[in-house]
Amino acid sequence: MSGYTVIDVETTGLFPEKHDRIVEIAVVYVSDQGDIRDHWSTLVNPQRDVGPTRIHGISSTDVLDAPTFRQVAPYILRAVEGRTIVAHNATFDLRFLAHEFIRSGIPLENLPLHGVCTMQWSTSFINGASRRLVDCCNACGLPLENAHSAAGDALATAGLLAYFLNMSDFKPPWFERLHSTRGYTWPPFPGVYPELRIFGRRQARDVPQDQWLDRIVSRMPRAADPRVDGYLAVLETALVDRFLAEHEKDQLINVALESGLTRGQVIDLHADYLRAMAEVALDDGVVTEDERADLERVAAMLGLANGDVNMALELAAEPEHGRHRAGSAVATSGLKLSPGDRVCFTGEMGRPRSAWEQAVERKGLSCGGLTKSTAILVAADPNSLSGKAEKARRYGIPVVTEDAFEKLLSQVAP
Known part of the structure; x- marks a missing residue:
């Protein structure tokens, strides 16, 4: 078949x-x-x-x-x-x-x-x-x-x-x-097939959507690691009903562990998620009482404190060069670079290409064209339609911003 x-x-x-x-x-x-x-x-x-x-x-x-x-x-x-x-x-x-x-x-x-x-x-x-x-x-x-x-x-x-x-x-x-x-060997069904009864929904319902959280989720960056994306998808579903019991928190961590994420990575991911939410809240320059209350509620469900909300908002309010760091953190969660990895660049960078190449070489990484063995593509715009970006997506190679790459590079031992 x-x-x-x-x-x-x-x-x-x-x-x-x-x-x-x-x-x-x-x-x-x-x-x-x-x-x-x-x-x-x-x-x-x-x-x-x-x-x-x-x-x-x-x-x-x-x-x-x-x-x-x-x-x-x-x-x-x-x-x-x-x-x-x-x-x-x-x-x-x-x-x-x-x-x-x-x-x-x-x-x-x-x-x-x-x-x-x-x-x-x-x-x-x-x-x-x-x-x-x-x-x-x-x-x-x-x-x-x-x-x-x-x-x-x-x-x-x-x-x-x-x-x-x-x-x-x-x-x-x-x-x-x-x-x-x-080729997976499914077990045969034991016994006689019962009658298949299709039972549809009796009536269509308009499921109410939480516009504030919905806007945040739609703006959250994709993670470079699919394991993180899978965890975030479960987390976002859990947050929709605004209640996370203690056993659900434990089970979320179990989901992360099953995906190969450590407990420390999960806690860091929660903090990065909250900071990314704060950045979305400050997009219009104002944090309303409802937005603040939602941030505090979500922080509590993630095992974070109100002080973490204050810090997240302070970071989000910094000048433009300090913005979107949380998004970069979420985008690179679970992704690591090691000496010998190949890095490729595309687009006009904010930092001279030669400076980036020198920084890469000092860490023991290499620069070059995009091949299937390339570890990461650094793009001036992660949604770039350049040939390199399109090719990277086909190969499943992570595409990250300069800010995200700078964080990854800082974690590589020279």
Whole structure:
């Protein structure tokens, strides 16, 4: 078999390890040429409370007569066998999928599950900073209808996948991943297939959006390391409902650890995230009482203090040469340079190119043209449309600003 299966889930929370469950799932069949061949979605009775209705728009009443995951599991299993799973922030969706399969008595081996993540690959095909599905779709001119419904998000993700396939002339950079995913040995479903009951949403709901936090998330820079992007995506979802219990904080750290991030990196990332929020708040030169209250609320949820809010605002208010340092920190989180790494530059730099090259050589790094072995591309404008920048995105090479590069370079022992 071949082709892709795009999956999106709405859930009761963020952590399947702590008994959060799937409340809605959508499946979209996409060919290797990016054509949608079929799709279906259904609400799922999680056999517990449905979680944040204000985010996913699903109430307890909606799922009373919906099938359980165990009842739809064999059809999901059939939908992914011999195909490559695709999702936007695939780590999140695949964690939930794996836990639900195991709860349903389907023994999985070789965990974690793997797939293609459109959020991760968006940096290779889209000139935009935001990792959110809606912003990626806007950058590509693709529609996103019924956001935060599994069907709407899955169809939008399928559109992104088709866009990426077309941009790569149907020779996607994740080619090696196709062999491992399509060769994955899924266990056979034991027993008789139950009747597939599709149970849709009873009525469309306008899910209220938090405009202030929504604006911050859409402006947050992409991280050079996809592990950090995956963690930030979970963090941003957690912040939307404005409550983060102690066990959720612990689980967030577990998510980070599973991704290979250290506890220290997570704490630093939280501080950088808060400073980037402060920079967005000060874009218009004024921090309102509501914005200040939101900063303090988010700081508390991230394990930070009000003093950290004051410091973040002070840094954001510094002259222009001091601005956007937090964004640079987020953008480079998880990324490190080592002696011998190759660095490439593009665009007219604020600092003479020769000075940068000398600084690079003093640290034991090398300068040169852009190849697949290049560790990083430094660009005057990270959204540059230059040939080097386009090539770097295709190769999955991080593209960073001068400020971000200066921070990375300072961390390299000479």
